[in-house]
Amino acid sequence: MNQDISQTLQQQILSALETGSQLQIQGGGSKHFLGHISKSTPLQVSAHQGIISYDPVELVVTARAGTRLSELENTLAEQNQMLPFEPPHFGPLATLGGTIACGLAGPSRSFSGSARDYVLGVKMINGKGEILNFGGQVMKNVAGYDCSRLMAGAMGTLGVLLEVSLKVLPKPAAEITLVQSKTPEQAIDAMNHWSGKSLPLSAGCYVNGQLYLRLNGAKTAVDGAHKVIGGELLNDSAEFWTSIKEHQHTFFQSTLPLWRLSVPAKTPVLTLSGENLIDWCGAQRWLFSDHDADHIRKDISELGGHATLFRRQSELMADTYQLPDTNIMQLHQRLKLAFDPAGIFNPGRLYPGL
Amino acid sequence: MHTELFTIATPPEPTLGKPALVEKLRQFLTSDAVLCDEELLRPYECDALSAYRHLPMIVVLPSTLDQIQQIMRLCYQHNVPVIARGAGTGLSGGATPAGDGVVMSLAKFISILEVDPIARTAVVQPGVRNLAISQAVAAHGLYYAPDPSSQIACTIGGNVAENSGGVHCLKYGLTVHNVRKVKLVTMDGELITLGSDSLDSSGYDLLALINGSEGMLGVVVEVTVKLTPIPERAQVVLAAFNDVEKAGGAVSDIIAAGIIPGGLEMMDKLAVQAAEDFVHVGYPTDAEAILLCEIDGTNEEVSEQIRIVHEVMHQSGATEVRTARDEEERQAFWKGRKAAFPAVGRLAPDYYCMDGTIPRKHLPYILRRMAELSIEYDLRVANVFHAGDGNLHPLILYDANHPGELARTEEFGGKILELCIEVGGSITGEHGVGIEKLQQMHLQFNYEELTQFHAVKHVFDPKGLLNPGKAVPTPKRCSEYKQLPSQNEDKHQHKACTSS
Ligand SMILES: Cc1cc2nc3c(=O)[nH]c(=O)nc-3n(C[C@H](O)[C@H](O)[C@H](O)COP(=O)(O)OP(=O)(O)OC[C@H]3O[C@@H](n4cnc5c(N)ncnc54)[C@H](O)[C@@H]3O)c2cc1C
Numbered sequence: 082m083n084q085d086i087s088q089t090l091q092q093q094i095l096s097a098l099e100t101g102s103q104l105q106i107q108g109g110g111s112k113h114f115l116g117h118i119s120k121s122t123p124l125q126v127s128a129h130q131g132i133i134s135y136d137p138v139e140l141v142v143t144a145r146a147g148t149r150l151s152e153l154e155n156t157l158a159e160q161n162q163m164l165p166f167e168p169p170h171f172g173p174l175a176t177l178g179g180t181i182a183c184g185l186a187g188p189s190r191s192f193s194g195s196a197r198d199y200v201l202g203v204k205m206i207n208g209k210g211e212i213l214n215f216g217g218q219v220m221k222n223v224a225g226y227d228c229s230r231l232m233a234g235a236m237g238t239l240g241v242l243l244e245v246s247l248k249v250l251p252k253p254a255a256e257i258t259l260v261q262s263k264t265p266e267q268a269i270d271a272m273n274h275w276s277g278k279s280l281p282l283s284a285g286c287y288v289n290g291q292l293y294l295r296l297n298g299a300k301t302a303v304d305g306a307h308k309v310i311g312g313e314l315l316n317d318s319a320e321f322w323t324s325i326k327e328h329q330h331t332f333f334q335s336t337l338p339l340w341r342l343s344v345p346a347k348t349p350v351l352t353l354s355g356e357n358l359i360d361w362c363g364a365q366r367w368l369f370s371d372h373d374a375d376h377i378r379k380d381i382s383e384l385g386g387h388a389t390l391f392r393r394q395s396e397l398m399a400d401t402y403q404l405p406d407t408n409i410m411q412l413h414q415r416l417k418l419a420f421d422p423a424g425i426f427n428p429g430r431l432y433p434g435l
Numbered sequence: 436m437h438t439e440l441f442t443i444a445t446p447p448e449p450t451l452g453k454p455a456l457v458e459k460l461r462q463f464l465t466s467d468a469v470l471c472d473e474e475l476l477r478p479y480e481c482d483a484l485s486a487y488r489h490l491p492m493i494v495v496l497p498s499t500l501d502q503i504q505q506i507m508r509l510c511y512q513h514n515v516p517v518i519a520r521g522a523g524t525g526l527s528g529g530a531t532p533a534g535d536g537v538v539m540s541l542a543k544f545i546s547i548l549e550v551d552p553i554a555r556t557a558v559v560q561p562g563v564r565n566l567a568i569s570q571a572v573a574a575h576g577l578y579y580a581p582d583p584s585s586q587i588a589c590t591i592g593g594n595v596a597e598n599s600g601g602v603h604c605l606k607y608g609l610t611v612h613n614v615r616k617v618k619l620v621t622m623d624g625e626l627i628t629l630g631s632d633s634l635d636s637s638g639y640d641l642l643a644l645i646n647g648s649e650g651m652l653g654v655v656v657e658v659t660v661k662l663t664p665i666p667e668r669a670q671v672v673l674a675a676f677n678d679v680e681k682a683g684g685a686v687s688d689i690i691a692a693g694i695i696p697g698g699l700e701m702m703d704k705l706a707v708q709a710a711e712d713f714v715h716v717g718y719p720t721d722a723e724a725i726l727l728c729e730i731d732g733t734n735e736e737v738s739e740q741i742r743i744v745h746e747v748m749h750q751s752g753a754t755e756v757r758t759a760r761d762e763e764e765r766q767a768f769w770k771g772r773k774a775a776f777p778a779v780g781r782l783a784p785d786y787y788c789m790d791g792t793i794p795r796k797h798l799p800y801i802l803r804r805m806a807e808l809s810i811e812y813d814l815r816v817a818n819v820f821h822a823g824d825g826n827l828h829p830l831i832l833y834d835a836n837h838p839g840e841l842a843r844t845e846e847f848g849g850k851i852l853e854l855c856i857e858v859g860g861s862i863t864g865e866h867g868v869g870i871e872k873l874q875q876m877h878l879q880f881n882y883e884e885l886t887q888f889h890a891v892k893h894v895f896d897p898k899g900l901l902n903p904g905k906a907v908p909t910p911k912r913c914s915e916y917k918q919l920p921s922q923n924e925d926k927h928q929h930k931a932c933t934s935s
Pocket of ligand 1: 520521526541584588591
């Protein structure tokens with residue numbers, strides 16, 4: 082599909098401005114569970130589709146925000162390339178715009194980086210209805226403030242993404258996953274230890290007493306590292322990591338609230354009770370717990386991290402995202418005003434009142 | 436049509452004269468930390484873009500965080516512009532003083548506060564030199580990846596401000612990819628922390644925003660950098676070409692082969708000859724261009740990929756392909772590249788270093804146009820190119836003592852940047868806009884985009900006192916822009932004016 086509806090979107094924004102109404106930006110709806118969705122008029126971006134330019138040797142792809150993430154990844158895969166931050170889809174309808182707005186990254190995060198790390202440029206509409214271009218289609222660009230990376234993780238509260246340019250990379254030639262039985266303490270030590278070595282490590286996760294370490298790279302490199310690290314070869318490496326990334330692994334079957342805890346990688350085993358999975362070589366912990374939200378957030382803050390209430394079965398019991406310190410929150414409010422002075426985009430989706 | 440976001444503030448008039456300000460500063464700074472005599476101020480009049488000079492009113496050299504905050508509060512209260520300064524190696528005039536402003540040197544903040552080999556991070560003060568970080572952590576088998584050629588001198592504070600790159604960016608990223616946390620003092624003296632010791636933080640990515648903000652949003656007072664394991668092995672291949680276009684083609688062919696080199700650099704004939712004359716590392720001086728391709732990783736991986744690189748280079752038409760025999764020769768190959776600027780600098784009394792980026796496929800066209808312009812302007816140009824990521828550094832040779840030659844050089848430089856934009860690139864890949872490229876910002880960004888930048892500035896610095904007149908020009912409507920004389924309009928203008 083190839084369709085440019087930017088004029089329509091701009092018109093809708095301008096009329097929302099005129100009538101003083103608010104808009105909730107919708108892509109594929111695959112991450113609607115993140116953040117508070119206000120009762121506002123939907124702004125449907127998913128029809129704004131199509132890969133605009135992709136030249137594999139330039140390592141850059143530019144696509145409209147409504148482009149399906151699956152379509153984008155398939156196109157890259159045909160050229161043996163990929164999005165290095167391995168974004169989770171959480172459903173077949175996931176779009177590029179939503180992927181960047183939510184700023185989520187998959188298993189490779191601690192080695193390859195995050196969504197924002199691969200953003201090279203965006204075309205967007207701000208809250209005044211102006212179509213703006215920031216960044217570009219080149220690897221390096223420091224002209225002006227980095228407004229394009231700022232859009233990653235902003236949950237659409239600063240503007241509507243129209244197009245995103247991303248850096249892409251070749252798929253590694255070989256991939257294997259090694260499995261070792263460990264206690265959680267041993268697993269955390271091992272993940273930090275191997276992360277500090279010159280090895281083609283690309284993901285590390287601990288679940289149900291097993292440590293999984295993924296190696297990616299040249300065949301010789303992967304085999305060499307296998308000898309150094311040791312462990313059993315996992316049968317279907319790709320399937321396992323997809324199940325972790327997409328929350329399809331049996332671990333994720335609980336009905337309790339699911340917390341995403343972003344912590345320093347060397348954080349010891351959590352004292353918070355509840356089933357947990359260690360991801361990102363220690364830096365991301367998934368926790369099922371019905372502890373009080375403030376309690377969890379206080380504990381995790383003390384560790385130097387923050388806690389996101391990722392999924393829940395019941396009605397809202399707490400905000401999705403942890404509030405930052407007061408002075409940082411003030412910057413958020415002023416940035417929001419700078420991009421969206423009338424407050425029309427995704428009110429409250431990220432933080433109450435923002 | 437709509438209410439403006441804000442009006443771009445004309446920085447308010449200072450409410451303290453120099454003597455009174457010096458007196459107030461000396462209440463909490465020792466007298467040798469407050470410079471106000473001309474001969475002491477002289478070293479601060481420019482950065483590495485020495486064509487632009489301006490004597491500051493005062494230079495302060497604080498040594499504690501508390502002093503930084505006091506200086507900022509005082510200047511904020513009295514509407515005095517502040518310009519942060521690291522090592523002054525910036526190439527776009529970002530640290531050029533304002534005549535009515537205070538230059539705040541971070542030169543005394545040179546401590547590495549903490550190295551955590553397990554977390555693979557180091558906490559450093561802003562004045563710590565880039566290379567000093569890698570040296571301090573080498574014993575742990577780690578290093579700080581971004582390596583600007585100026586790394587023996589430039590500071591991490593300056594690196595964050597410019598989002599500096601180096602020869603290893605394609606694989607290891609820019610400064611923004613290698614910084615975890617920044618402590619920042621805003622213009623009103625407040626201390627804030629951006630980022631965290633985790634891999635992400637809740638809310639807007641303010642850390643990304645601060646990288647490359649050219650000292651306009653806050654003063655960086657502490658940086659937590661990510662450290663990278665030193666690769667088990669690194670090996671470099673030098674390939675010579677009798678045609679620049681073939682060299683450009685080889686770059687694409689290497690990437691098409693699925694290889695992401697640790698470094699992939701190109702130098703043209705003039706640059707190669709200059710470097711060879713300067714450091715004698717055995718570069719083939721008859722080549723039209725050379726490529727340096729470094730592969731790093733595990734031993735096996737490096738052997739495998741070096742073999743592929745060899746093949747690809749030959750297939751792409753290299754006349755000679757050499758793998759460094761040993762670590763010494765590898766260092767020598769790089770030495771020539773890292774010394775390229777000063778080496779080219781020896782060919783003429785002055786040189787002007789440009790910094791545009793382009794989609795790589797347009798390299799042949801750009802080089803051809805540049806050669807034509809070189810004849811047109813009667814100025815020689817040497818080319819050093821971070822080929823892997825499309826970042827050009829044309830070095831224009833000139834003699835400032837010849838009347839009109841600097842102006843011609845700047846015009847030529849401006850034309851090169853216009854070419855970069857024409858092919859979909861950017862006017863700066865890593866050196867920043869500073870005061871140098873304010874004019875070209877109008878080509879890359881329209882009125883609304885520039886206005887949006889000013890709105891961001893306003894968020895952090897509503898009075899417009901921090902590094903005024905840099906990086907983002909006053910937005911002009913298209914019609915107004917066309918009437919502008921070609922160069923320098925904005926360059927010496929340190930006060931933004933009201934838009935509309
Ligand atoms: C020979 C040579 C080679 C170079 N090679 C490269 C290269 O390969 N890659 C590259 O990217 N750059 C390169 N540069 C440019 C330059 O070295 C970098 O831009 C460097 O990051 C500047 O650091 P500095 O400490 O010298 O900063 P300065 O020049 O002192 O300042 C640069 C800017 O940063 C601001 N600033 C400085 N410190 C702070 C702080 N603590 N808080 C807030 N703002 C601050 C200043 O206000 C100014 O706007 C090179 C320069 C030279 C002379």
